[in-house]
Each structure stands twice: as structure tokens, then as C-alpha cells.
Amino acid sequence: MAEQVLSTPSLPRAQAANVRGATLRAVYMIWKRDLIRYVRDRMRLVASLAQPVLFLVVFGSGLSSALSGAGGGFGGPGSTLKYVQFIFPGIIGMSVLFTSIFGAMSIVWDREFGFLKEVLVAPIHRSAVAVGKTLGGATQAMIQGLVILVLAPIVGVKLTVVGVIELIPLVFIFAFTVSALGVAIAARMRTMQGFQVVMNFLMMPMFFLAGALFPLGGNLPAWLSVLTRFDPASYGIDALRRTVLSAAGVPANLLDRLGLTVFGQTLSLWTEEAVLLAFGLVMLALAVHGFRQRD
Amino acid sequence: MGKLSRVTQPVISVRDLVKTYGKVEAVRGIDLEVGPGEIFGFLGPNGAGKSTTISILCTLVRPTSGVAEVAGIDVVRDPSAVRARIGLVFQDPSLDGQLTGRENLEFHGYLYGLPAATRKQRIDDALSIVELTDRAGSTVLTYSGGMRRRLEIARGILHYPQVLFLDEPTLGLDPQTRNRIWEYLHAVRTREHITIFMTTHYMDEAEFCDRIAIIDQGRIVALGTPAELKSKVGGDVVTITTPDPAAAAAQMRSVMHLDATQVDGTLRVEVADSASFMPRLFTELSVPISAVSAHRPSLDDVFLKLTGRAIREQESGPLDMMRNMRRVWGGRR
Numbered sequence: 001m002a003e004q005v006l007s008t009p010s011l012p013r014a015q016a017a018n019v020r021g022a023t024l025r026a027v028y029m030i031w032k033r034d035l036i037r038y039v040r041d042r043m044r045l046v047a048s049l050a051q052p053v054l055f056l057v058v059f060g061s062g063l064s065s066a067l068s069g070a071g072g073g074f075g076g077p078g079s080t081l082k083y084v085q086f087i088f089p090g091i092i093g094m095s096v097l098f099t100s101i102f103g104a105m106s107i108v109w110d111r112e113f114g115f116l117k118e119v120l121v122a123p124i125h126r127s128a129v130a131v132g133k134t135l136g137g138a139t140q141a142m143i144q145g146l147v148i149l150v151l152a153p154i155v156g157v158k159l160t161v162v163g164v165i166e167l168i169p170l171v172f173i174f175a176f177t178v179s180a181l182g183v184a185i186a187a188r189m190r191t192m193q194g195f196q197v198v199m200n201f202l203m204m205p206m207f208f209l210a211g212a213l214f215p216l217g218g219n220l221p222a223w224l225s226v227l228t229r230f231d232p233a234s235y236g237i238d239a240l241r242r243t244v245l246s247a248a249g250v251p252a253n254l255l256d257r258l259g260l261t262v263f264g265q266t267l268s269l270w271t272e273e274a275v276l277l278a279f280g281l282v283m284l285a286l287a288v289h290g291f292r293q294r295d
Numbered sequence: 296m297g298k299l300s301r302v303t304q305p306v307i308s309v310r311d312l313v314k315t316y317g318k319v320e321a322v323r324g325i326d327l328e329v330g331p332g333e334i335f336g337f338l339g340p341n342g343a344g345k346s347t348t349i350s351i352l353c354t355l356v357r358p359t360s361g362v363a364e365v366a367g368i369d370v371v372r373d374p375s376a377v378r379a380r381i382g383l384v385f386q387d388p389s390l391d392g393q394l395t396g397r398e399n400l401e402f403h404g405y406l407y408g409l410p411a412a413t414r415k416q417r418i419d420d421a422l423s424i425v426e427l428t429d430r431a432g433s434t435v436l437t438y439s440g441g442m443r444r445r446l447e448i449a450r451g452i453l454h455y456p457q458v459l460f461l462d463e464p465t466l467g468l469d470p471q472t473r474n475r476i477w478e479y480l481h482a483v484r485t486r487e488h489i490t491i492f493m494t495t496h497y498m499d500e501a502e503f504c505d506r507i508a509i510i511d512q513g514r515i516v517a518l519g520t521p522a523e524l525k526s527k528v529g530g531d532v533v534t535i536t537t538p539d540p541a542a543a544a545a546q547m548r549s550v551m552h553l554d555a556t557q558v559d560g561t562l563r564v565e566v567a568d569s570a571s572f573m574p575r576l577f578t579e580l581s582v583p584i585s586a587v588s589a590h591r592p593s594l595d596d597v598f599l600k601l602t603g604r605a606i607r608e609q610e611s612g613p614l615d616m617m618r619n620m621r622r623v624w625g626g627r628r
Contacts, residue, residue: 022408029405037393040434114389118450121355122406123379 023125030132060084089244090212093237096145103137104182130287137179163247174236177280187290215258235272312361321347323513336504337494344513345494382451386462392436407454421449441472461493498594528592531569535562536586543582
């Protein structure tokens with residue numbers, strides 16, 4: 001018996017020693033698993049469209065007619081921009097924000113149902129879980145955000161091919177940043193009970209402060225103005241808005257007036273993306289650190 | 296002679312292992328060695344230290360002191376190397392219900408770095424050992440509890456581990472399914488030349504093992520083959536039901552010079568030969584006897600003899616009930 005065991009070919013065992021290669025493959029597989037689950041869960045796909053549709057069609061249309069009364073559109077006299085068109089990119093951002101956070105929270109779900117253990121005992125670097133989950137959540141959120149574009153004709157936002165192509169990396173960076181934040185939190189959560197807390201004290205404030213529903217460039221009270229500038233989602237949504245609406249023919253000076261400013265300066269797209277990405281990478285580092293600790 | 300025994304290096308080697316949680320001593324100095332190709336059973340009631348020990352061996356928990364080596368590698372010094380060489384079947388299910396059986400195995404294959412060229416073949420082999428080839432394309436949500444366990448076993452051996460660890464692999468399964476799981480484990484051992492280390496609190500299951508260690512309150516109280524352990528209980532075990540067990544025990548002590556133990560209102564006594572003992576029982580005792588039965592000693596009897604307690608007494612705690620419920624309902628999340 002012993003001799004048999006010793007002579008068993010152990011080719012994959014040598015392979016398994018290559019932890020770094022396995023870690024990269026693990027990132028891919030953790031990402032792929034998230035996508036398989038996402039595609040398989042058709043109900044979620046449909047349900048996740050319901051909220052944006054409600055916001056745009058009911059909330060947006062309702063406020064549009066109330067706000068565009070005094071001869072002219074949203075954003076001042078002479079403007080033809082409707083409120084519903086103003087919030088359209090914000091709703092894309094909302095979809096990205098919510099999907100990213102929910103995607104990250106699936107880690108807690110996996111922990112409760114035991115699947116996370118399978119990943120954590122594998123001979124891979126723990127960072128694979130953080131990176132794989134962040135990319136998985138970001139990919140789902142990006143798809144969910146881009147799907148909102150099909151509603152563009154309903155609210156009268158013209159899309160151009162170039163505009164949509166420009167939008168893809170912006171949506172992805174935003175999705176990546178929020179996912180990394182979600183994973184950094186989820187890595188430290190042990191039970192689903194904490195989920196409601198995250199919803200109420202993180203996700204909703206982030207959404208409301210991000211200027212998805214009102215212009216950050218308006219005459220906001222000082223305290224609110226400061227808070228919105230600390231919300232990373234503000235930078236993501238402002239970038240989406242500039243890209244979508246300028247492609248749709250909204251003049252740049254109007255976008256500047258409505259958009260995000262820091263110390264009175266409008267930010268370039270690059271600056272906004274740099275802020276987002278920097279925040280996202282810090283969060284990813286915290287996420288990796290969160291998984292390092294042994295359970 | 297000494298040289299010969301060196302050829303079979305132990306696959307698992309544990310020396311004076313201790314684990315304390317605060318003031319609670321979960322494991323209080325365990326020594327054991329498991330040879331290659333062995334099926335080694337770790338037996339004991341809940342809370343005896345089984346899961347803690349297996350968790351240390353699997354690098355999930357750090358020992359407080361002592362040494363544990365798996366495949367010749369220290370579990371504290373190089374946990375990654377140990378993890379690459381072991382397969383695990385956890386006490387609680389750890390499959391992704393929304394993935395198919397095959398996808399669960401693919402996921403595992405990637406995590407453990409199975410080369411792409413052989414991955415598919417290996418998954419097919421593992422599925423066929425546990426006879427899940429037909430259902431490999433269905434999501435795990437549609438699997439029964441027994442099928443999930445089989446899939447977990449297939450997953451545990453997928454990456455050619457040297458040792459397969461199973462923590463209570465048959466917990467919550469019906470007896471028929473439990474026996475099937477054992478058939479698969481023996482098939483795995485034969486086909487994969489693998490060492491199997493498992494815990495259970497079902498005494499009858501220990502009979503399927505080559506060697507077992509009985510653990511109680513963090514210490515190993517007996518270690519050997521099932522036959523060796525059973526020989527610790529001399530002859531047969533006779534169980535006597537009587538309206539007055541205390542009086543009967545006293546009489547047996549004084550008249551027959553036998554030491555009977557009282558368990559669940561019945562008396563148990565070990566005798567060399569039950570056939571000749573029973574007639575004596577009726578003639579020499581004045582206490583009425585309502586029933587007598589005799590059986591060959593089981594590991595339950597061994598445990599009882601070594602610890603003075605029946606293992607059944609602690610068998611089903613609230614945690615087990617919860618686990619069983621989850622086994623049943625876990626799929627419908």
C-alpha cells in the first residue's frame with residue numbers, strides 16, 4: 001500500500017505549488033462565477049430595471065412638468081433641458097451604485113452559506129477574493145448601468161455611438177470604485193444583519209449626496225455642498241452626466257453651471273476619474289486587508 | 296527492521312497538540328500518526344475536540360502549542376503548501392447552489408490550479424466516482440442532501456490531494472445514504488491511493504475505518520483498529536432490563552462479582568460468554584428481570600467503558616438540529 005502511494009504520479013501537485021498563477025486563475029474564476037450567477041438570475045435582471053424606470057418615468061416626468069413652468073427648461077431661462085433628461089445620467093449612476101453594493105454584499109451571503117470557506121481554504125492568496133469579487137461586482141454593475149441606456153429615447157436623450165463608447169470606461173471605473181468600497185465593508189461583515197445598516201447609512205446617503213437628482217452646482221446650503229464633495233459617487237455621476245448630455249447636444253456652459261465644482265473650479269473628466277480611481281484603489285487595498293485576517 | 300518502518304512516513308503527524316480558547320481547553324495534548332492510504336476515524340461526542348483538531352490540520356485554526364504536520368509540512372509554518380495537498384469536506388455544506396455540479400468542480404479546479412489540459416478529464420473522473428455524471432449539468436439547488444455530499448467529496452479529491460479531510464461527512468443523512476457515502480469513500484481510497492482522515496460521532500461508522508482514535512474532552516482515550524478497541528471490552532455485552540436496576544446491580548456485585556453499569560435505566564455488564572451467563576443470571580438474582588439481551592461489543596460499548604458515559608447522551612445538540620434543518624432547507628434559499 002505504502003509503495004503504491006509513493007509511486008503515484010503527482011504532476012498537479014507540483015503545479016499547485018505555483019500559488020501566484022493559481023491566484024490569477026482564481027480571480028478569473030471568482031469573477032466568472034459572479035457573472036454566471038448574474039446571467040442565471042433573470043428575475044434580478046428584470047427587477048433591477050423596475051426602480052430606474054419608476055424614477056425616470058414617474059418621478060422624473062412629474063418633476064419635469066413642475067420645474068419647467070416658467071418659460072424654459074431646467075437649468076435656467078432659454079434652456080431646453082428637461083429635468084428628466086438631467087437626472088437620466090444620475091439614474092445610470094444609481095443603477096451602478098446599487099448593483100455594486102449588492103454585488104459586494106453577496107460575500108456576506110457566501111459566508112453565511114458556507115461557500116466562502118471553499119475559497120478561503122484554497123492555496124491562493126487572499127487578495128484573489130477581494131479582486132475577483134470587486135471585478136465581478138463591477139462587471140455586473142457596468143452592465144446594469146449601460147442597460148439603462150435603452151430608456152434614453154423615452155426621456156428624449158439622443159445617444160451617439162461615440163458617446164456610448166466613451167461612457168463604457170467611465171461606467172466601469174465608477175462601478176469598480178463602488179464595488180471596491182462594498183467589498184472592503186463586506187469583508188469585515190459576519191452576518192446579513194449588518195446589511196440593512198449598510199443600506200441605510202451608506203448606500204442611500206451616497207445616492208442622495210451624489211447629485212443624481214439635483215444639480216451640485218446650484219445654490220446648495222454650505223453644509224450640503226461640503227458633504228456632496230466628499231461623496232465619491234458625486235465625481236462618478238458628474239462624469240457620466242457631462243458625457244451623456246454633451247453627446248446629446250446640451251451646451252457645455254449649462255453643464256458647467258449645473259455640474260460639480262470644487263473650490264469654485266469645474267473639474268475635468270480626467271480629474272474626476274482620477275479621484276474615483278484613487279478612492280477605488282484605496283478601498284481595494286482595504287478589501288484585500290480585510291480578507292487577510294484569519295477567520 | 297527499523298529501516299523498513301521508515302519507508303512509510305506518516306502522512307499526518309501530530310505531537311502534543313493543544314488548543315485553548317480563552318479558558319476553555321478544546322484540545323489538551325493529542326498525539327497521533329496516520330500512515331499513507333489509511334482511513335483514519337476520529338471519534339467522539341460533540342465538543343470533544345474533533346472539529347478543532349481537524350481545523351488545525353487543515354490550517355484553519357492555529358494551535359496554541361504542539362506540532363502538526365500534514366504530508367511532512369508543518370501546518371503553522373507553511374499553510375499554503377499544506378492547503379495545496381489536502382482536500383476538504385466541511386461539516387456544513389459549502390457548494391454554490393446556483394452553479395451546476397460541474398461548474399462547482401470547475402471553480403475548484405481553477406482555485407487549485409489544475410492544468411487546463413487535464414481539468415475536464417479530471418472533473419469527469421471525479422463525477423463518475425461519486426456517480427453524479429448524469430446530474431452534472433443541473434444546478435446544485437436541485438440536488439438531494441446525499442448528492443450534495445457526494446459532490447463535495449468529488450470536489451475534495453479533484454486536485455489530487457494526498458489527504459482528504461472530512462468533518463462529519465454523514466451528519467444529517469439517512470442511514471442508507473450514509474452507507475452509500477462510505478462506499479464512495481472506500482472507492483476513492485482504492486482509486487486515488489489517498490489517505491482519509493474523518494471525524495464522526497456515529498460510533499457505527501467507525502467500523503468502516505482502518506484505525507480510529509476515540510477522543511473525549513480534548514484527549515485521546517483509545518487508539519487502534521476497530522477490532523483492537525472492541526477487544527478492550529471482554530467477551531459479550533449483556534443488557535438487562537429490570538424494574539429495580541440499583542438492587543440488581545448490588546446483587547450482581549455481591550453474588551456474581553460482576554461490575555454492572557447503569558445506562559438509561561438498564562444494566563450493562565461485560566461477560567466472557569453470554570450463553571452460559573444468562574441461565575446463571577436468572578437463578579442467582581432474586582430481583583425480577585423483564586428482559587435480557589446480549590451482543591458482541593460495539594464501539595459504543597468501548598466508548599462507554601472508557602468514559603463511563605454513553606456517546607448517545609450528547610449526540611444531538613441544538614446545533615446539530617440547526618444543521619440538519621439547514622441540510623433540508625438550505626437548498627431553498
